[in-house]
Amino acid sequence: MTPAHDLDAADPLAGFRDEFVIDDVLYLDGNSLGRAPIASLAALSAAANQQWAQGLIASWDSWIDLARSTGDAIAAACLGAPAGTTVVSDSTSINIWKIAAAAVEHRTGRPDIVIDVNDFPSDRYLMAKLAADHGGQCHTLSTDPVEGPTAAQVASALTDSVGLVVLSHVNYRSGALADMAHITKVAHARGAMVMWDLSHSVGAVPIDLATCGVDLAVGCTYKYLNGGPGAPAFLYVRDDLIGALSPSIPGWFGAENQFAMEPQFSPMPTIDRFQVGTPPILSLSTLAPAVDIMQRATMGALRTKSLALTERLITLADQHLAELGFSLGTPRDPARRGGHVTLQHPDALRISIAARQHGVVGDFRQPDGLRLAPVPLYTRFVDVDEAVARIASIVRSGDHLSIDANTRVT
Numbered sequence: 001m002t003p004a005h006d007l008d009a010a011d012p013l014a015g016f017r018d019e020f021v022i023d024d025v026l027y028l029d030g031n032s033l034g035r036a037p038i039a040s041l042a043a044l045s046a047a048a049n050q051q052w053a054q055g056l057i058a059s060w061d062s063w064i065d066l067a068r069s070t071g072d073a074i075a076a077a078c079l080g081a082p083a084g085t086t087v088v089s090d091s092t093s094i095n096i097w098k099i100a101a102a103a104v105e106h107r108t109g110r111p112d113i114v115i116d117v118n119d120f121p122s123d124r125y126l127m128a129k130l131a132a133d134h135g136g137q138c139h140t141l142s143t144d145p146v147e148g149p150t151a152a153q154v155a156s157a158l159t160d161s162v163g164l165v166v167l168s169h170v171n172y173r174s175g176a177l178a179d180m181a182h183i184t185k186v187a188h189a190r191g192a193m194v195m196w197d198l199s200h201s202v203g204a205v206p207i208d209l210a211t212c213g214v215d216l217a218v219g220c221t222y223k224y225l226n227g228g229p230g231a232p233a234f235l236y237v238r239d240d241l242i243g244a245l246s247p248s249i250p251g252w253f254g255a256e257n258q259f260a261m262e263p264q265f266s267p268m269p270t271i272d273r274f275q276v277g278t279p280p281i282l283s284l285s286t287l288a289p290a291v292d293i294m295q296r297a298t299m300g301a302l303r304t305k306s307l308a309l310t311e312r313l314i315t316l317a318d319q320h321l322a323e324l325g326f327s328l329g330t331p332r333d334p335a336r337r338g339g340h341v342t343l344q345h346p347d348a349l350r351i352s353i354a355a356r357q358h359g360v361v362g363d364f365r366q367p368d369g370l371r372l373a374p375v376p377l378y379t380r381f382v383d384v385d386e387a388v389a390r391i392a393s394i395v396r397s398g399d400h401l402s403i404d405a406n407t408r409v410t
């Protein structure tokens with residue numbers, strides 16, 4: 001195995017680490033909350049101390065188009081989507097509802113929805129309610145918890161009543177990367193639309209929404225995009241569908257002639273129709289500089305380094321952790337995985353807490369997963385080696401056994 005120092009010395013992305021606030025912690029949880037870009041903190045400070053405190057209401061001149069321009073930046077840097085298809089607004093959970101409800105309403109006579117039993121809770125809860133509200137069924141795919149959904153499984157659930165398929169591009173637990181192009185094609189062949197949840201893939205793997213013909217997508221900005229806690233999410237609607245979908249939550253920020261305050265809602269002709277109310281400007285202010293980092297690093301280079309990091313992590317886990325009771329909870333095939341690696345262990349919760357106490361920050365996901373994300377913008381190869389060494393040492397010495405596992409946030 002090539003020494004980690006040599007890989008770091010030859011890493012073309014190494015300089016990006018200096019654009020983040022870095023401490024001594026081996027932070028492998030950037031898929032849950034990305035590290036803070038220094039430029040984002042400066043933008044947040046400017047938004048608060050200059051634009052708000054001094055500019056006050058006059059600052060709306062620069063704020064009014066921020067949700068749209070930030071959406072365009074995300075689309076260009078990370079989504080393979082043209083300008084005018086993506087807008088930043090609300091949370092991912094809310095956006096799932098907004099555009100899925102608009103889609104189901106649009107597909108008269110096809111109220112059924114297909115989801116994945118292993119998908120994120122919001123996605124499953126929301127689609128169960130949406131289908132029921134429209135007198136439809138929610139078909140839940142029994143996918144493999146590690147390998148994720150396949151095109152054949154999706155095909156087998158499609159009927160003439162299914163109007164919408166909702167899936168995650170990268171599974172939040174196992175990191176399985178779904179075949180977006182193939183699954184979208186299979187769904188379209190049976191007349192269903194597809195909504196991809198990109199929360200764990202945006203900024204982690206290259207995405208090509210336009211080439212795949214994806215109908216709808218949503219995703220988080222506080223994970224691999226490093227927008228900060230609670231940064232607003234984005235939503236994408238394919239350009240030829242925008243005018244056909246009526247906003248399910250009609251608010252004044254989606255209205256044509258917003259300041260005419262008209263008696264009836266008439267939606268903007270653009271993607272802005274899916275905005276609802278006043279954007280959270282302070283949270284939004286961090287995003288443009290964060291996305292600019294992705295644009296400069298390029299998703300291709302980030303993916304190359306990400307795969308090298310996860311491959312090394314898996315190899316080291318095989319060598320040093322398998323004998324301590326760990327097994328791989330992520331697809332072994334690099335083409336089938338996103339940016340994080342999940343290691344399964346019966347005592348994963350206590351190990352993840354003990355690891356944090358020893359400066360290795362990953363997280364725990366039910367039922368037995370220790371998730372580790374070596375985010376390529378700010379993680380070095382030496383960090384991967386050191387993290388595995390510390391986890392091995394914790395489990396070998398039994399340090400985790402004295403931990404009280406009662407915690408609300410994992």
Ligand SMILES: *Cc1c(COP(=O)(O)O)cnc(C)c1O
Nearest residue numbers: 091092093120168172197199200
């Ligand atoms: C993180 C995540 C979300 C989070 O949604 P919020 O509304 O921001 O809490 C949704 N879906 C998936 C797949 C996620 O990984």
